[in-house]
Amino acid sequence: MKIVIAATGASGTIYLQRLVEQIDCAAHEIHLVMSAHAKQVAAQELDELKLPGSVSQHPENDLNVPFVSGSARFDAMVIVPCSMATMGRIASGASESALLRAADVFLKERRKLILVPRETPWSLIHARNVVTLLEAGAIVLPAIPSFYSRPKSLVDVVDTVVWRILDQIGLPNPSAYRWQAAEAETAPKKS
Numbered sequence: 001m002k003i004v005i006a007a008t009g010a011s012g013t014i015y016l017q018r019l020v021e022q023i024d025c026a027a028h029e030i031h032l033v034m035s036a037h038a039k040q041v042a043a044q045e046l047d048e049l050k051l052p053g054s055v056s057q058h059p060e061n062d063l064n065v066p067f068v069s070g071s072a073r074f075d076a077m078v079i080v081p082c083s084m085a086t087m088g089r090i091a092s093g094a095s096e097s098a099l100l101r102a103a104d105v106f107l108k109e110r111r112k113l114i115l116v117p118r119e120t121p122w123s124l125i126h127a128r129n130v131v132t133l134l135e136a137g138a139i140v141l142p143a144i145p146s147f148y149s150r151p152k153s154l155v156d157v158v159d160t161v162v163w164r165i166l167d168q169i170g171l172p173n174p175s176a177y178r179w180q181a182a183e184a185e186t187a188p189k190k191s
Contacts, residue, residue: 002029003169004067004077004106005055006099009037012081012118012143013045018155018162019080022173025052031067033058033099035086060097068101070109076169077106080116081143084126087115090138091129107136114168116161118143139168149177 007016023030032055042049051057058065066072079086095101106113115138119126130140145160163176
């Protein structure tokens with residue numbers, strides 16, 4: 001697959017880190033574009049974002065990258081984390097950077113665009129932008145972890161969101177926890 005991964009200035013760089021760690025970047029063509037603020041947040045939260053050597057990194061303002069053109073064939077774009085400001089710009093059709101232009105192209109070409117906001121709570125403006133994006137064909141996947149798998153560490157909690165992103169992209173992930181009815185029946189009951 002050919003995938004664009006982008007990050008904007010919201011907290012949650014660990015989701016980006018875990019996503020690139022769980023994609024076989026040698027088997028798939030991965031392009032990464034980060035906003036300047038995303039790079040600052042990554043330095044605050046992780047010290048260093050570790051990327052496989054096969055990931056192609058692009059400046060946020062380089063409009064000569066292939067994924068900003070509808071004629072270039074790409075399978076999916078994920079913006080993780082995605083700030084509410086970025087969601088608003090995408091919802092309004094603003095395309096002043098490679099990241100925003102790529103999102104616009106994925107919407108207009110009816111390609112998979114997955115937005116992973118981490119912001120909470122939402123204002124009415126945020127909610128309306130989300131509705132606009134859903135109506136335009138985007139997948140909005142808030143970074144809300146699940147606890148069915150009984151995660152034992154921060155990474156385990158983060159992975160519950162990353163597994164959902166991988167499912168939406170269409171990439172297999174054998175380590176993903178899958179709910180089964182038998183587990184629900186045998187789970188300890190709380191009184």
